[in-house]
Amino acid sequence: MNTRRNFLRQSMLTGWGLVFLGADRMLAKTTTNTMNQQFDVIIIGGSYAGLAAGMALGRALRRVLIIDAGEPCNRQTPYSHNFLTQDGLPPLEIAHSAREQLKLYQTVQLTDDFVSEAVRTEAGFRLYTRAGRPYEAKKLVFASGIRDLLPSIPGFDACWGISVLHCPYCHGYEVRNQKTGILASGDAAFEIASLISNWTRDLTIYSNGPAFLQPAQRSRLLDHNIGIVETRLARLVHREGRLDQLSFDDGTTVPLNVLYARVPFEQHSKLPQVLGCEITSEGFLKVDAQQRTNIRGIYAAGDNVTRMRTVANAVAMGTAAGMMVNKELIEESF
Numbered sequence: 001m002n003t004r005r006n007f008l009r010q011s012m013l014t015g016w017g018l019v020f021l022g023a024d025r026m027l028a029k030t031t032t033n034t035m036n037q038q039f040d041v042i043i044i045g046g047s048y049a050g051l052a053a054g055m056a057l058g059r060a061l062r063r064v065l066i067i068d069a070g071e072p073c074n075r076q077t078p079y080s081h082n083f084l085t086q087d088g089l090p091p092l093e094i095a096h097s098a099r100e101q102l103k104l105y106q107t108v109q110l111t112d113d114f115v116s117e118a119v120r121t122e123a124g125f126r127l128y129t130r131a132g133r134p135y136e137a138k139k140l141v142f143a144s145g146i147r148d149l150l151p152s153i154p155g156f157d158a159c160w161g162i163s164v165l166h167c168p169y170c171h172g173y174e175v176r177n178q179k180t181g182i183l184a185s186g187d188a189a190f191e192i193a194s195l196i197s198n199w200t201r202d203l204t205i206y207s208n209g210p211a212f213l214q215p216a217q218r219s220r221l222l223d224h225n226i227g228i229v230e231t232r233l234a235r236l237v238h239r240e241g242r243l244d245q246l247s248f249d250d251g252t253t254v255p256l257n258v259l260y261a262r263v264p265f266e267q268h269s270k271l272p273q274v275l276g277c278e279i280t281s282e283g284f285l286k287v288d289a290q291q292r293t294n295i296r297g298i299y300a301a302g303d304n305v306t307r308m309r310t311v312a313n314a315v316a317m318g319t320a321a322g323m324m325v326n327k328e329l330i331e332e333s334f
């Protein structure tokens with residue numbers, strides 16, 4: 001069992017791994033440069049996108065440092081779904097297992113820290129962290145994710161990722177056919193309601209104030225038996241994040257199991273913008289098909305670049321970013 005993995009672990013422990021791969025000189029160089037805190041690539045953010053980029057680069061024999069502050073956006077959700085081979089596992093377990101696999105690569109270093117400053121240098125980039133460490137790299141990959149800006153409705157943050165959900169593809173199957181609400185107004189409410197009607201027929205929009213729906217939208221919603229409640233919310237009544245009721249300003253309550261909400265967000269790290277990376281009108285880092293930002297040498301992958309917010313997608317984009325950074329490094333030196 002796991003013969004290849006055991007071989008890798010053994011060979012890394014004995015220092016023979018890279019010799020076997022024909023890169024003994026690189027092994028020596030790696031050790032020296034690591035001590036100097038200089039890397040080919042530094043990845044900011046060591047969750048799914050960052051770890052995937054790290055694996056692609058580590059396997060390409062690049063000296064890689066992954067710096068992670070340990071705040072993935074899904075940290076409160078008990079189970080992660082819709083990622084082949086990892087379906088239904090706690091999200092932290094998926095990330096932990098990825099980190100363990102990466103630790104087998106002598107080319108990759110992981111550190112728990114927060115990158116607080118980044119500047120351009122002649123050779124690439126210099127980063128400073130909260131722990132006060134300077135690091136240098138030729139290239140950067142931002143896999144820093146986004147920060148959800150949760151509304152200040154009491155109970156909302158405790159339910160986030162447990163019974164207040166952002167995505168039916170991640171969690172809809174588990175709560176199918178349950179009494180479900182949508183916290184949104186306007187076109188977003190109409191769009192989310194039509195989407196969620198695929199998973200349940202017991203659906204109501206809670207707009208927490210005027211619903212701002214067009215007459216045609218109201219009548220389509222009515223056709224599908226989707227209710228609209230415009231009363232202001234006072235709080236979410238829950239037990240350890242499991243929603244029981246919505247409580248309104250006028251003193252009324254409704255029983256509810258599930259609430260979908262699309263919340264605003266901001267970039268988790270402001271550093272790409274500080275370095276000149278462009279942002280789209282939706283608030284994502286602008287990248288091309290090869291995960292390159294508009295600033296040469298800076299790549300981005302994961303939630304910080306796309307609305308298609310899934311672990312599978314973050315891993316795919318991280319892998320692509322790693323491969324493309326390596327390609328750029330080859331092109332610059334070959």
Ligand SMILES: Cc1cc2nc3c(=O)[nH]c(=O)nc-3n(C[C@H](O)[C@H](O)[C@H](O)COP(=O)(O)OP(=O)(O)OC[C@H]3O[C@@H](n4cnc5c(N)ncnc54)[C@H](O)[C@@H]3O)c2cc1C
Binds near residue numbers: 049145162
């Ligand atoms: C509540 C919730 C539930 C979800 N459930 C599912 C699900 O069931 N299935 C699914 O496929 N997807 C799910 N998702 C989506 C999925 O979690 C994301 O798509 C995925 O986590 C994105 O990975 P990422 O690596 O881009 O970012 P993240 O996982 O958010 O990680 C970003 C990392 O970068 C670090 N970071 C940021 N700035 C810095 C800095 N300056 N220095 C150092 N580190 C930094 C952060 O601390 C964090 O660890 C869910 C999302 C949410 C919000």
